[in-house]
Amino acid sequence: MAEPGRGSDDPNDSDPTAGGMPSCSSLTTRELQQNWKQAKQRERPVRLLFEIPSSRVVEQPLDKHVVFQIVVIRSGSFDSRRVSVERRYSDFLRLHHKLLQEFDEELEDVSLPRKILTRNFNPEKISQRRLALQDYLAKLFSTRCVRHSALFSEFFTEQEQKQAHVLLRAGQFKAALELLLTVLEIQEKLLPWQNSTLTVPTLSAVAVCYRDLDEPEQAFSTAQRALPPVRRYGLKHYRAALLELLVDLGYQLGRPVAQLQDELTALRNGERGEVSFQSLKEVVIHKFI
Incomplete structure (x- = not known):
């Protein structure tokens, strides 16, 4: 399978009418526009861009440091959303050390900008560091083993995930949801x-979060999105919990759930006690304890 960003050997990829698609005369204007967009999307290499457009100085009683805003952009697609997180230099340093432990030889030509020992908060120095860190992220992403590594994705999401789960355990579902949606946007780009x-x-x-905020429609559709990869990769503890949530919400919403109920019953009967009876909330909470 071709790696994202590389061209396909399939000649149909460049022809929006190939592969048995309807002729142009039988398509509406809207359908033609959608097909044109799909064809253009196949032709354009999809890659991630990382911008660090700004920074700010954070002053606390016992600490003063700079945080950098990192904007993640997925180019070459019709995903125009820009999503951002903030990271300190120490976060970059931890990432670099972890990557060196796993990919030492592959990172011979990738170096992290050195720590500033004097005039740390000088605006000119901060601006230079901001651009250097932006270049560093671009070089990391250009290294194949890094962009496929879980360490790379965790750098952009782990802090927000942990904060969200603290809020979730405390019952602050609205605040947790806001962080989780940011995490989800970044993960989808990755x-x-x-x-x-x-x-x-x-x-x-x-x-x-949606279920506990009494938004069953949103909860149901979100759980549906999670189920296909769970089924495909055999994540049993998530599968049973997701199915249980979908069945409960389905009854509440008046949706047909007989097939979901049969799947849940067969899963639990077939695994002879190996499948957890934890609720999805319990599974989620235990993920980051």
Whole structure:
């Protein structure tokens, strides 16, 4: 399978009418526009861009440091959303040390900008560091083993995930949901280069938040999005919990749930006690304890 961002050997990829698609005369204007967009999207290399457009100085009673805003952009697609997180230099340093432990030889030509020992908060120095860190992220992403590594995705999401789960355990579902949706946006941008199960814990946590915020429609649709990769990769503890949530919400919403109920029953009967009876909320909460 071709790696994202590389061209396909399939000649049909450049022809929007190939592969048995309807002729142009039988398509509406809207359908033609959608087909044109799909064809253009196949032709454009999809990659991630990382911008660090700004920084700010944070002063606390016993600490003063700079945080950098990192904007993640997925180019070459019709995903125009820009999503951002903030990280300190120490976060970059931890990432670099972890990557060196796993990919030492592959990172011979990638170096992290050195720590500033004097005039740390000088605006000119901060601006230079901001651009250097932006270049550093671009070089990391250009290294194949890094962009496919879980360490790379965790750098952009782990802090927010942990904060969200603290809020979730405290019952602050609205605040938790806001953080989780940011995490989900970033993970979806990373998916072409990451395992497709990446979003499962986040989608599950989002479904829990929506359910506890009494938004059953949103909870149901979110849980539905999580189920296919869970089925495909055999994540049994998530599968049973998601099915149970979908069955409960389905009855509440008046949706047909007989097939989901049969799947849940067969799963639990077939695994002879190996399948957890934890609720999805319990599964989510235990993920980050």
